[in-house]
Amino acid sequence: MRLEQFFPSRTVAWYMARMFLVRTFVVVAGLVLILQTLDLLSTSGDILAYHGNGQAQIWHYITLRAPQIIAFVLPFSVLLGTIITLATMNQNSEIVALKASGLSAHQVLAPLIIAGLGVAALSFAFNDRVVTRATATLTQWQNVNYGPLPIDRGDRSNVWVRNGDDLIEVQQVSGKEDAAKLGGVTDFDRQDGRLINIVSAPRGERRGSGWLIGPTVSHFNVAAGTLSQTGPMVIGNGVRPDQLTLANVDADGLSFEALRTAIADLHAAGRPTTDLEGSLWHKLSSPLSAALMPLLGAVAAFGIARSGKLFIRAVIGMALGFAYFVADNFALAMGNLGAYPPFLAAWAPFLLFLLIGEAVLIRTEE
Numbered sequence: 285m286r287l288e289q290f291f292p293s294r295t296v297a298w299y300m301a302r303m304f305l306v307r308t309f310v311v312v313a314g315l316v317l318i319l320q321t322l323d324l325l326s327t328s329g330d331i332l333a334y335h336g337n338g339q340a341q342i343w344h345y346i347t348l349r350a351p352q353i354i355a356f357v358l359p360f361s362v363l364l365g366t367i368i369t370l371a372t373m374n375q376n377s378e379i380v381a382l383k384a385s386g387l388s389a390h391q392v393l394a395p396l397i398i399a400g401l402g403v404a405a406l407s408f409a410f411n412d413r414v415v416t417r418a419t420a421t422l423t424q425w426q427n428v429n430y431g432p433l434p435i436d437r438g439d440r441s442n443v444w445v446r447n448g449d450d451l452i453e454v455q456q457v458s459g460k461e462d463a464a465k466l467g468g469v470t471d472f473d474r475q476d477g478r479l480i481n482i483v484s485a486p487r488g489e490r491r492g493s494g495w496l497i498g499p500t501v502s503h504f505n506v507a508a509g510t511l512s513q514t515g516p517m518v519i520g521n522g523v524r525p526d527q528l529t530l531a532n533v534d535a536d537g538l539s540f541e542a543l544r545t546a547i548a549d550l551h552a553a554g555r556p557t558t559d560l561e562g563s564l565w566h567k568l569s570s571p572l573s574a575a576l577m578p579l580l581g582a583v584a585a586f587g588i589a590r591s592g593k594l595f596i597r598a599v600i601g602m603a604l605g606f607a608y609f610v611a612d613n614f615a616l617a618m619g620n621l622g623a624y625p626p627f628l629a630a631w632a633p634f635l636l637f638l639l640i641g642e643a644v645l646i647r648t649e650e
Contacts, residue, residue, distance in 0.1 A: 305399055308361050315353075316350065316354055327349075334431050349422065351415045355407070358403070362573075371594060373585065404574040412567070416537055416538055445523055452520055453470040462525060464528060485502070492518070559622075564626070580601060580637060581605060584598040615629045
């Protein structure tokens with residue numbers, strides 16, 4: 285069979301793809317509007333609680349949060365768009381006409397699957413270029429309680445490192461290896477689990493095997509309750525640069541290539557990367573679910589609409605789709621815990637429901 289024989293006519297294929305895409309993105313717009321409104325009701329109070337924040341900060345939050353919501357609802361919207369499209373065509377006897385012309389179930393679904401692949405490619409590009417940057421910026425903004433944003437969104441923020449009994453907190457880390465620069469350094473000096481001194485400074489840089497902080501260092505003696513200031517000093521002897529630069533890798537805030545580079549750096553430093561590898565594979569499998577939804581929602585397309593069971597078939601299609609999302613999240617969680625290998629955690633639900641969708645489609649066609 286030639287490739288063009290696998291599809292309906294060009295007119296029918298464009299008609300079905302257009303119906304599917306229009307309904308999908310209408311559902312996306314509706315869900316984003318509802319969820320963004322609900323999110324603002326719970327978050328706007330925290331944003332306005334910071335002195336000086338106003339309407340501009342609210343709109344800025346929307347620009348950062350909306351891409352996350354779009355990425356979250358897009359797979360659900362593809363599922364609902366598929367079911368609405370196929371149920372409407374079934375109700376209007378268009379599916380019956382296509383079947384009567386000699387097309388198989390797979391040929392009927394082919395335009396939707398190809399359109400789903402297009403949505404998957406768009407979703408991957410959107411997640412990789414827009415969502416990751418918005419997530420990284422929003423996370424840093426939330427870390428400072430919606431105060432002034434850090435200048436460099438690529439910096440690591442709110443990094444904690446343990447050095448013996450001491451704990452070191454760094455608000456911002458920029459650069460890598462010996463060129464790393466620290467901002468907002470606090471060293472919690474502890475002995476036998478008891479806090480003795482709190483040493484803090486606005487900046488820090490690599491010096492020998494430790495970190496030179498300054499230019500003015502504040503010392504707070506916990507027992508005496510006294511505060512004093514000294515000149516620059518070295519802390520954190522033995523703390524390697526990679527402990528600071530690799531201590532806070534957020535997979536959601538990194539693009540595919542940046543996350544792959546971070547995993548390679550962690551490997552070189554001897555750090556565990558199982559959960560990050562699962563997230564890396566999931567950046568591919570998650571957008572591709574858009575091409576799987578037409579197969580799972582296809583149960584709504586076949587069968588005589590006059591039988592009165594169209595609604596039940598639509599519910600079954602929705603149940604299959606939502607079961608996939610539950611299985612996908614469960615497998616990813618098991619991968620983060622180390623119970624599943626990273627590749628299996630990311631791809632097993634997709635392959636499993638691909639087989640389930642094919643089985644249901646074949647059974648329905650028979």
